[in-house]
Amino acid sequence: MLLKEVIKNLELYLSQALGVQTKASPWKGKGDLPLFLLNSYDFYEILLFDRPCLLIIPKQETTVSPATLKKHRDQVQTKWVGCCIYVQEAISPYNRQRLIRHRISFIAPGNQMYLPGLGIDLREYFQQPKPKKDLFSPATQAVVIYGLCHNPCEGYTTTELIKELGYSRMTLNRAFSELEKAGVGLIDRKGKERRWSFREEKRELWTQTEPLLRSPVKQRVWVKGKKPKIKAGLTALAECSMLNPPTVPIYAMSMADWLHWKESGVKVLPISEEATAELEIWHYNPTSITHNSVIDPFSLYLSLREIKDERIEAALESVIKLSLKK
Template identity: 40%
Template structure:
């Protein structure tokens, strides 16, 4: 939090000149716990206007509709102009925030304060893919080999099992072979080609782990419409608590594929939610179908580990190390 505030003060000073110090807001005690847990609240006087900064400290980025709801809860009885502050915001969400005229600041990158006539935008370079990281389809092939079978792997059979085209599977084979994780048969590069993983599964995981990425593409807090069942296996902290002694989160975490997310949106089967509301759940949208490797309604332990590997919570990290020791080699 201190780092974000320091970057914010520097950014305001560099763009707007002299800026009075940011001070803590002492009236947050009346707010619901989930708001106090997610945000730090601070006051700032800028161009004669009083601003109430909502500094988001969550690792998960909420959509603009949820942010608007949260602001409405904070706004009750307050005269200050509410401003959303987050260290990183995706390009899509920045666009939606501007469209909805929600004031926000990304320290060092963008400031949108329409009531003050301030709209500073800078170029955001597109994030580069992780160097050497496997594609989602290649990662799915590897997890299949680790969890189910590493024998008789050819593009045609795997395309049917994993839901990809034969061409996509052939490219995934190329990636795995180029990464020296397996060897290909000498029967060519067509549908009769087969892969062979020659090292023990535990060694294969150790060698491959630096090339693996989180399967989670996005996270969305939602309310499912009445009668709708969760659209996939349980994942995230809900699944980690199931596989360990970690306490369950206050909300359900469910994993679904990009196809599932698209279907939910097309059928309008959900509404935006705020985590902490009754019945709210966190939907993780995965780059490959989580049900491919799920068992008994829970995501597989390898993908679960990868989905939470970058979490900074020390308790989660300790639990993940315990989870690794129980991998089914």
């Protein structure tokens, strides 16, 4: 969309949503910014409730990660005192959530607005509250993540997933019904049994289901003694990024495996001192998703997505981006 149209839509949107009449004008101070920022964005000034704000508008319809955008905004704010607002016509729900987590002010004209510095949340003004979606059950989540790690286009019957995931036929039929109710993929029949498939790209499956997925971690414990086999948490993330691993390694296992493991005599500690490992006890079995020594990338993301650390967030984004290309 042309820059003039973006500006026009923004001004109209502010008028309709907030009752604010304002005109955007080019920012004269942009010449002091680094060249790469000038090549990437247009900069316009507006007044909102008598407060000067700077609009940061990408020149091309490309997706900038929230972590990168935050760095760019911080550089701009060395030359601008006031609120900086990122403006883009289309922002995916996934990236909107990430922008909010970074407390980055943004406006998607006609759709969303988040301006924490001005005390404005888009949902207060023009969206009817939506009922909170229930998260998927652990079995349904395991089916989705198994599909993401393999090929959901091929489709999986209940019999095939019984062998792979270890759930009963009744549990998997409930998971298929849950997916069908949520409109995720296609439920049809292969012979006498049901089959679930997802015919679009993995990225679409991830975008559609990520808000419905929970952290796989049910409980964390410190132990002293032998170590499990499958790495998790920051230990797993260090395996696929430049991050340093934690001092005490982190591993994952199912509740059933944990109960069996605890009976073998492993010592549970109240704190990390003297611990040889930190255990994540999961809602589903990590070894049923992957047979590697590291947990699957999607469960890894879900287990760490609430951590507010730019390095971890950037590493997780890279892991997901790479995994969706496979």
